[in-house]
Amino acid sequence: MGVGNVWINFWVVLNQIIERVTSFFRRCAFNVLSMGSIPIHVAFIMDGNRRFAKKKKLAEGAGHRFGYLSLVSMLxxxxxxxxxxxxxxxxxxxNFQRSPEEVQSVMDLMLEKVELLIREESLVNQYGVRLHFLGNLGMLSEPVRKALEKAAIATSNNNRAVLSICVAYASTDEIVRxxxxxxxxxxxxxxLKSANGEGNDLGKELVMAENGENFITLADVEKHMYTTVTPEPDMLIRTSGEARLSNFLLWQTSSCYLYSPSVLWPEINFWHFLWAILNFQRNNLRLVKKRKQL
Incomplete structure (x- = not known):
């Protein structure tokens, strides 16, 4: 066996040991944290991929690939x-307003990674995750749209967790729709009531609307939101230190804890996630009280 192969085997074994040690540490940390409140729903704004590529002097689009690795870790x-x-x-x-080259690069990456997500050995199947794709999907090209539909169908029997991926999404678009x-x-x-001769009931409803009563209720609107497949988020994590929502889940985050670490998305790691959970647990009682008041 050559020296090169010995070093390769050494690094493979070393990485396996490191992964087992870090996995054991994560389990210990999570066991301690599970004594407190566990967020049911966590949302992410993955901000900073382009700035990361520029910071590291990488090719345009490379930041998104590093960002995907961070996404897998966070999931x-x-x-x-x-x-x-x-x-x-x-x-x-x-994002469609960005250069055609960048948009195409992101779409190509999405096609590639969505296909990886639905493989038998993937993280999605390992944890029993069902995929949903939310947004104005008609704006996507046919190959991308079909790939997303295929992934949603392929994971439809997974029932231990749910991953919702917002694509061609804007909260204002969701609300208007x-x-x-x-x-x-x-x-x-x-x-239909008019056709069935229920004109009296129809007149009552029109009078209610003219008097300013709720002709269309909150429940009527919410059942047509893209996000009906999930409860409202308990915590939203946005990287790059930005404390704004950028037209993301505006309707759903009125009493959500916002955590904004200063790192760029490809730089986020376990320690940032741990700190986010600790801050969530510290603020959760106040947020629960606020939700009850709404």
Whole structure:
């Protein structure tokens, strides 16, 4: 056996040992943290991929590939800790305004990684994760749209956790669509009642609307949101130190804990996740009280 092969085998064994040690440490840390509140739903705004590439003098688009590695790590930590729902902001509607080359690079990466996610040995199947893709998917190219549909179908029987990937998404677009769908549904109901001779009930509903009563309720709107597949987030993590939502889950985060570490997304690690959970647990009682007041 050559010297090169000896070194390769040494590094393989060393990496396996390091992974086992770190995995044991994570389990110990999570066992301690599980004595406190565990967030049911964690959302991520993965901010800083382009700045990371520029900082490291990498090729354009390379930052997104490093960002994918960070995403896999964060998903592993979430599912090991017992988080049931994870939602990530993968690509916004505004991102289509970037250069065609960058948009195509992100779409190619998405195609590649979505196919990896649904392989039998993947993290998604290891943790029993069901995939949902949320957003105005009609804006995507047909190959990307079909790949996302295939992934959603392939994981439809997984039931231990849920990963929602927001693609071609904007919260304002989601809200407008939900209101439009609610109005269309209510209009169809009114027409059906009229056709069935229930004109008196229809008149009462119109009077209610004219008097300012809720003709379309909160529940009517919320059932048409993209995010009906998940509860509202308990915690939202946005990297790069930005404390803004950038048109992400505006409707759903009114009483959500926001954690904003200063690191860029490809730089986020286990310690940032650990600190986020500790801060969530420290603030959770106040947030629970706030939700009850709403």
């Amino acid at each position: 592993k930590y979430c599912f090991e800790f017992g988080v049931k729902y994870v939602t990530i902001y993968a690509f916004s509607i505004d 939900a209101v439009e769908k609610s109005c269309e549904e209510k209009w169809d109901e009114m027409n």
